[in-house]
Amino acid sequence: MRVLAAMSGGVDSAVAAVRMAEAGHDVVGVHLALSRNPQSYRSGARGCCTIEDSRDARRAADVIGIPFYVWDLAERFHADVVEDFVAEYAAGRTPNPCLRCNEKVKFSAVLERALALDFDAVATGHYARIVDTPDGARELHRAVDPAKDQSYVLGVLTQEQLKHAFFPLGDTVKTEVREEAERRGLAVAAKPDSHDICFIADGNTPGFLSEQLGESPGDIVDAQGNKLGEHKGTHGFTVGQRKGLKIGTPAADGKPRFVLDISPVDRTVTVGSREELAAAQLTASKPRWCGPAPDSELHVKAQLRAHGEEVAVTARVEGDLVSVDFDEPTSAVAPGQAVVLYDGTRVIGSATIDTVSRVAAQHA
């Protein structure tokens, strides 16, 4: 098979590429240039998108002995990921840009171009497993390394996309990947993991959003509408957030307060207790199913944010709408994040969270 290995310059994608080449595939390495203004050197813990990362990727490709090219996806990435990210925050939601990138860039723009250029598949260094079923379908499963599992951000992939995808690291733990890189003389073996959001160079998301959206001061209130403090813009908040609320006076009961709701229209951030935060139900839309769309009530597990815990749920799908009831009240359910449904280790699909129903509100 002719396989395009997306190489960020990090250790994971380098080992993914070498594994594809060893499996006998005709592999070509491609570094995706995603930043419109790439910096020369990486700073902090980021592991992609600088010129140095591009050179690391090329050096790894040379060691593996595969051709290497750089594809300029900066405009596409900006339009589909960065602008969406900013717009979602402006609307009081909390987006996951990695998920959007996989959906719109890596397994869409890149995959389409790869297929047009005679490739059969795209391989990445994501930690997730693809399992071929006897009837020729493909399933997406969690990686064996729970600490590295990235199936959540791949939950947007459809059957067609999965059929052209390879995740060669899904059955390996990270330490083994580093050892393998070391063994093969890949200089990226000891390169730090990338964290944070790749297009925010200094890791300061609120700062980035303020730059993009400016300041729009408003009130911080409690569920009864009493003003507790002020803020510089609703985009600085995420539902479930506890730190950085900067409310002068403590709560009457002395317990911590959490963001319950963000309303950009009247520039209000509502806070309340852990009990008030607890959610009973969510609704989500724009579902993406890894296989056929489920048509009945599902008693499955759901993950509500990257690296979040699984919770038991009952999900119902009606066309483009998904409603999810939590078996137990659940905190930190943020609109804009994806709810990814799992059957055991298998990813069923995902949808974007629109609304959250609180336990407290239902009892009121």
Added chain:
Amino acid sequence: MRGNNGGGHTLETVMTASERRTVYLDHAATTPMLPAAIEAMTYHLARTGNASSLHGSGRAARRTVEEARESIAEALGAQPSEVVFTSGGTEADNLALKGLWWGRLAEDPRRRRILLSGIEHHAVLDPAVWLGRHEQAEIEWLPVDERGRVRPDDVRRAIESDPESVSFVTLMMANNEVGTLQPVREIAAIADEYGIPVHTDAVQAIGQVPVDFAELGVDAMTVSAHKVGGPYGIGALVVHKETKLTPILHGGGQERDVRSGTLDAPATAGFAVAMEHAIKHQADEARRLTELRDALIDGVVSTVEGAKLSGDPTERLPGNAHLSFSGCEGDSLLLLLDARGIEVSTGSACNAGVAEPSHVLLAMGYDDQRARGSLRFTLGHTSTRADIDAVLENIGPVVERAKSAGLQNVGRNT
């Protein structure tokens, strides 16, 4: 088939492009070393001696260097003392521009205008822009037509607007991307009327078209060894005896104090062999390459819809075929041809490996899309009819495929 079970295969079994028959059509990037040049260089690599030393070993090395200098000078129609060895074309260009700038300014502080074309190689463009930024040089761009040619009249006009303020003129003999030959001799004659020095980058021209330093009438000329079948890492600036050049590398005072640094005697020997060969066979090679090149151009233009030749149809390097393809990206074409063992260039500069549209094509008035949909095929001494046939066999399907991959990355405009 999953790629994660490792095991049976080793890296050595992975097929790489170099194991296939390679159709190398990127001679303007570098051309294979001539066996005779490798032999000469290898012979001297095994011998010790610093050409600046006074003992026997030093004398032997010096003899090697001076014989190489004499033979290169003779091949290029220059005096041996006019040949200054450098680390390559880029250093020679830097020495010419900065050396002329400071040399001319020391004589007359009014000389602040540098006249150059927008299609020069980056090794000329960038030092000029650097002089503009750091030394307050006034960069004056000479216009080029749609074939990439500078008109002598434009040079005359630029000079005559204020001859006293011109530092120097620099204009390449032949463009490295589109292969257009420049009227360097006419322009040197015009500049000479006003005593203004002219530098030419002749890196691409040597061995392809006749080059005679004295006859050209320029004051400085850049040449490079690895473009004519010599080793990497050595070139020369041929500088007229009376031209004042301020050194940019200071140290041991080698090369008449113009370029310090221990001379690479083995490289000069390889360079000389290659240069002699290139000049001796230039006429025959030009005829042979012109025929192959035209077969390539005619074959592609007549079979691929939307394919167009860039540059001048006749006033071009014998080995250069620069073609644009509408509706697809040069990057895609390069990738697909590479996968078929055909090695060409998009001719564009890279930043983080991201292709920018060529400054040469933009200067020639191309729009962004046509500039990005271009490929440069350059032929050289190892090129054969079979290479051309391989291109003609593959180019149709490759262009079709590249078109289906589309132009999605075109339009990067920041």
